[in-house]
Amino acid sequence: MTDNRHGSAIIEFPSELEIVTTREFDAPLELVFDVLTKPEHVRNWFAAFEDRVTECSIDLRVGGDYHIVAVTPDGQECSFRGTYLEIEPPARTVATWLFEGWPDAHAVDTTELRETDGVTTMTTKLAFRDQAGRDHMTRFDGQESSFDKLEDYLRSLVEQGATASG
16 A cells, blocks of 8 residues: 555646546545545545535436535635536546536536556546636646545545454
8 A cells, every 4th residue: 555645646638628637546446436426425525625515415326416515714615516427336427517616617527447456546537618617727736635635535444444344
């Protein structure tokens, strides 16, 4: 197990409208999928920095919606929502994506997972419908912070599982 992958996301720009982020996690594929798609898990890692999730609803079915609200320490709400277009447990989801702070930044978010030797690689692709929407995404520190929290949360669950089975 790698001690810490914080800050290890690889961000690529295959076109002017797409952003692809890849990050590895020392956790089994099924666990990573659950932690990405179940509200009881998402609320523990989704909010970046010192923000906290105050609302998290996920209807994990094609046509189902998700809505996640995080609040910053100074009280600003950050609301994300979308609708699932495709679901292939435990390896792939495709959903619309909208950060309500940027109402013109509509995108399709594709998340794919694959596991090799106990390490799950997550690849997310945000495909924006136009350049105006894509232009909002100029910094990725919030995404990296959320992925660092995701790593820490996954590690805690893996360690709990090891303790429970040992």
